[in-house]
Amino acid sequence: MKVGFEIHIQVNSARKLFCNCNPKNEDISHLEFRRRLRVSSSELGEIDPAAAFEIKKGLDIIYVSGDKTSCLVEADEEPPHEPDPYSVEAAIKVSNMLNAFVVDEIHFMRKIVVDGSNTSGFQRTAIVGLNGNFDFRGKNVRIQTVCLEEDAARLQEKGEGHSKYELKRLGIPLLEITTEPLEISSEEARALAESLGRTLKLTGLFARGLGTIRQDVNVSLEGGGIVEVKGVQKLEQVSKVIDFEEKRHKMLFEIAAKLKERGVNEDSFEIDPIDVSEIFKSYANPTVKKFFKDSAMALKAPGFKGLLSYETVPDSRIGLDLADICRLFGFKGIIHSDEILKYGFGNDILNQIEDRLKVTDNDAYVLVFGDKEKAALCLQMVKERLKMAIKGPVAETRYATDKGTTRYLRPRPGASRMYPETDIPTIKITKEMKDKFKIEVKSWEKAVEDFSFRYSINKEMAEQILDSDFIDFFENAAESFPNVPPTLIASLIVQVFIPYQNVGKNIEYDEFIKLIELFSKGSIAKEAVIDLARYMLEKGLSLDNALKEMNIEKLSVDDLRKIIQEKISEVLQENIEPTKLYGTLMGRVMSVVRGKIEGKIVDEEVRKALESLKKD
Amino acid sequence: MEKIQDFSKIKFRIKDQVYEGIVMPRTLYEDEDHITVKLSNGYNIGIEKSKIEILKIEPQKAQSEVIQEKEFESHGPKILIIGTGGTISSKIDYRTGAVKPAFTASQIVDMVPEIKSIASINVKTIMNELSENMQPSNWTLMAKEVHDAFESGYEGIVIAHGTDTMHYSASALSFAIENPKGPVVFVGSQRSSDRPSSDAATNLLGAVTFAAKSYSPGVYVAMHASLDDDIIAIHKGVKVRKNHTSRRDAFKSINARPFAFVDIKKQEIRFTENKQEVKGSMRLYEKFSERAALLKFYPGISDKYLLSIFNKDLFDAIIIEGTGLGHVSRKAFPYLKDYIRNEGFIGMTSQCIWGSVRLTVYETGRDLLSIGVTPLEDMLSEVALVKSMWALGNGFNLKEIMPKNLRGEISERREVQ
Numbered sequence A: 001m002k003v004g005f006e007i008h009i010q011v012n013s014a015r016k017l018f019c020n021c022n023p024k025n026e027d028i029s030h031l032e033f034r035r036r037l038r039v040s041s042s043e044l045g046e047i048d049p050a051a052a053f054e055i056k057k058g059l060d061i062i063y064v065s066g067d068k069t070s071c072l073v074e075a076d077e078e079p080p081h082e083p084d085p086y087s088v089e090a091a092i093k094v095s096n097m098l099n100a101f102v103v104d105e106i107h108f109m110r111k112i113v114v115d116g117s118n119t120s121g122f123q124r125t126a127i128v129g130l131n132g133n134f135d136f137r138g139k140n141v142r143i144q145t146v147c148l149e150e151d152a153a154r155l156q157e158k159g160e161g162h163s164k165y166e167l168k169r170l171g172i173p174l175l176e177i178t179t180e181p182l183e184i185s186s187e188e189a190r191a192l193a194e195s196l197g198r199t200l201k202l203t204g205l206f207a208r209g210l211g212t213i214r215q216d217v218n219v220s221l222e223g224g225g226i227v228e229v230k231g232v233q234k235l236e237q238v239s240k241v242i243d244f245e246e247k248r249h250k251m252l253f254e255i256a257a258k259l260k261e262r263g264v265n266e267d268s269f270e271i272d273p274i275d276v277s278e279i280f281k282s283y284a285n286p287t288v289k290k291f292f293k294d295s296a297m298a299l300k301a302p303g304f305k306g307l308l309s310y311e312t313v314p315d316s317r318i319g320l321d322l323a324d325i326c327r328l329f330g331f332k333g334i335i336h337s338d339e340i341l342k343y344g345f346g347n348d349i350l351n352q353i354e355d356r357l358k359v360t361d362n363d364a365y366v367l368v369f370g371d372k373e374k375a376a377l378c379l380q381m382v383k384e385r386l387k388m389a390i391k392g393p394v395a396e397t398r399y400a401t402d403k404g405t406t407r408y409l410r411p412r413p414g415a416s417r418m419y420p421e422t423d424i425p426t427i428k429i430t431k432e433m434k435d436k437f438k439i440e441v442k443s444w445e446k447a448v449e450d451f452s453f454r455y456s457i458n459k460e461m462a463e464q465i466l467d468s469d470f471i472d473f474f475e476n477a478a479e480s481f482p483n484v485p486p487t488l489i490a491s492l493i494v495q496v497f498i499p500y501q502n503v504g505k506n507i508e509y510d511e512f513i514k515l516i517e518l519f520s521k522g523s524i525a526k527e528a529v530i531d532l533a534r535y536m537l538e539k540g541l542s543l544d545n546a547l548k549e550m551n552i553e554k555l556s557v558d559d560l561r562k563i564i565q566e567k568i569s570e571v572l573q574e575n576i577e578p579t580k581l582y583g584t585l586m587g588r589v590m591s592v593v594r595g596k597i598e599g600k601i602v603d604e605e606v607r608k609a610l611e612s613l614k615k616d
Numbered sequence B: 001m002e003k004i005q006d007f008s009k010i011k012f013r014i015k016d017q018v019y020e021g022i023v024m025p026r027t028l029y030e031d032e033d034h035i036t037v038k039l040s041n042g043y044n045i046g047i048e049k050s051k052i053e054i055l056k057i058e059p060q061k062a063q064s065e066v067i068q069e070k071e072f073e074s075h076g077p078k079i080l081i082i083g084t085g086g087t088i089s090s091k092i093d094y095r096t097g098a099v100k101p102a103f104t105a106s107q108i109v110d111m112v113p114e115i116k117s118i119a120s121i122n123v124k125t126i127m128n129e130l131s132e133n134m135q136p137s138n139w140t141l142m143a144k145e146v147h148d149a150f151e152s153g154y155e156g157i158v159i160a161h162g163t164d165t166m167h168y169s170a171s172a173l174s175f176a177i178e179n180p181k182g183p184v185v186f187v188g189s190q191r192s193s194d195r196p197s198s199d200a201a202t203n204l205l206g207a208v209t210f211a212a213k214s215y216s217p218g219v220y221v222a223m224h225a226s227l228d229d230d231i232i233a234i235h236k237g238v239k240v241r242k243n244h245t246s247r248r249d250a251f252k253s254i255n256a257r258p259f260a261f262v263d264i265k266k267q268e269i270r271f272t273e274n275k276q277e278v279k280g281s282m283r284l285y286e287k288f289s290e291r292a293a294l295l296k297f298y299p300g301i302s303d304k305y306l307l308s309i310f311n312k313d314l315f316d317a318i319i320i321e322g323t324g325l326g327h328v329s330r331k332a333f334p335y336l337k338d339y340i341r342n343e344g345f346i347g348m349t350s351q352c353i354w355g356s357v358r359l360t361v362y363e364t365g366r367d368l369l370s371i372g373v374t375p376l377e378d379m380l381s382e383v384a385l386v387k388s389m390w391a392l393g394n395g396f397n398l399k400e401i402m403p404k405n406l407r408g409e410i411s412e413r414r415e416v417q
């Protein structure tokens, strides 16, 4: 199996690639506008199946523009500004670092993307470096390209008939580093992504934190198409996704063999969707009422009987891909003949559909309910997808789920969807720039060592923090609260943040900074920091609410002294040996104040109290 | 190194790496020391010629893009779409990145297939000018074409035009064609039609819809009403102005509401005023004189400048964009007096853009009136200029015709908006 990566990493610039917005600003107000993207029909299909697919879906696109994080450029209402010099410099530095050939002129291209994630209908991207290499476990991994490109808008909502995108992320400069596909195991692939990611992070040129680095993984088996899996954000997903794809590819080869056996070939697909609304109109059973509104379209799936629901790993069946295609068209899903019995339409209906479609022994069929024209278009796409199954795994774009499986996204775009961006003049890269824009990166081991030394934390923790999305949090907290031991902040990240992030929890930095502040004032104990953090994330609570619910009162030193005095009088009445006095007293006091105040303070106060007792 | 023929297949070496691609044409602004190569992944890169060692060149014939006119059927009122140039009627050559004119019926139908069911369309390209290059002679040509098209039975005309001076042309045709038989709708695009987000298609759709379905004779401009893609505003040709360099809603009606709005999705036209009745038969006054000028007054304007403009040997009419309610500095008075004494016409508009001039409020205004300056109410300065060129060209008495409302260029009342 061959695996390649496209690593996308956000450049840590104070502006966007083609305008002067800073995405880190806070928006005061938001404005929405509504758009539709078009590609002329003669260019559809011929030029780019991915673009054709998006346009055919015919969805409205709503954009949300924040006043401080996006401007007329992101709204596609103003031509792009000069490319961000800092990002150009970063791209040259990284190209140099990866021993790539730096081009002499940067030509920005338009990569047509019409799902709405770019207001213009294209993403601007340019090659800066070519043919580099990266040393990984003694292997020389070839870096095909280093590209400088703009990030896309973030999908906020997918409704029926519309998609809503937020413009804050649109235009943030990204470097895209593409590795040449390698024969490699899933575990090695994960390690490679990790190693390359670490090297990039150490340049200091990139933003840190959640979503600032993501990888697309390309997977192919001999004789099959290349499947691109988008949006793999966590390294743990990488090996899972690759393993899943390997099994899915093998399954698709099996299915292709079975189809061949059944005599299915390209000619078998000279069929069209058929309107079967009439059949449903004469029935009114509850199932029909539930699904059938205005029309129903059906398509024969020649030779696919039993193959639409066939799967070797959960969620790998073709039926699911077909349902995903229909969902992309705004339908709730599809019903196919491998599963239709469980819905309870009644045999009468099923027989009539089979008659209309001329379904024979080995055939399956697919049903879509909803707008007739759209359903017909959608079933044409379904037909294309089915036709591809003759060949086994085909080139397509999928996305990674949290489970580590992948789902259908769109057909794989071809090279033809690239056009010159005429709004941006070419940028010359002089020899002086090539010589000057260089960067030295220390080894990961050295970086971990330095980090662990600097904050007096152990290396294991140092590495986990450097690898995490929380390095900014760590540095910020450690610098702001010098009296808080960095190991505590490190434990908070390693023991709480990382595991909770892995199960999909969102970590609100501000709340946890407050937590550390509370500790730095001595108002809560060390143990309470971790417990509270866990409780907050477990229950989704703010710090204040967690404090209330956990019954943690913040104890003042004065209160502590009162408690110590109480306990001293108790203990004194019990005639305890002087050598055991401290231990007993400490135990009694802690049983009352545990978690409410730092243990070290209790210790100090208890000793002080015993000292003054002796004097008396 | 010799010039490598564009579109040649090339194989070359840089250091120890071999690359393959296609040699792309360089634009005028790019030097000759580099070549642009399109790699197989679709990306273009620029490389210094001296750096590469050519291994193989295979010259290829530049595939000239032959535009195949396809047959199509369209239904509805007979509409003529006239191409004049500009962003809306040009197309990017995807291989070279150059923008070239392309405006044929089948391309329009290809871009906006919905049109086929709205109108039965014909397309005629009469010129190919960027809007900044438009001249009064171009207005004359457009006016004649429109006149002839109505005479030959078209029910509406759509004129695709560059946006920069579209409001000048719209104004020119408003005056040149008295009582047009149907709607004449100017349309442009602010975002080039080579991008999927272009406003060209919806603007065109709005223009054709209005031309075919509004039954409102007159000259209009159809452009986006807002940043949304679904509502197209229809402005009167004599009340509209381009107010933004790049936004798709750059065109606004000034001192008036847009005449109508077209809802693209619903295919509905919503009027904001009563439709105009045709009062007489169509008549063409197609001449324009270039002996008129527009002067923007500003503090510190030099005597030399004033002297060169207020020169009856050069100009028969001067439209002033005065300050505020229609003022110029006292120091300019002698030049104005002299010019009027020599039978020159001076019309006053305001650089405030919104609002009407009023020369009776302040002393300066009253002085200007007594000098013989003609206040032009709330007429836009650009419209006043075009109107004076038209009045001069067709031999009208300016003092009489300029302050008279001929085509709706002067509004008697301005609504609170």
Ligand SMILES: [Zn+2]
Pocket: A016, A019, A020, A021, A069, A070, A071, A072, A073, A074
């Ligand atoms: Zn911006």
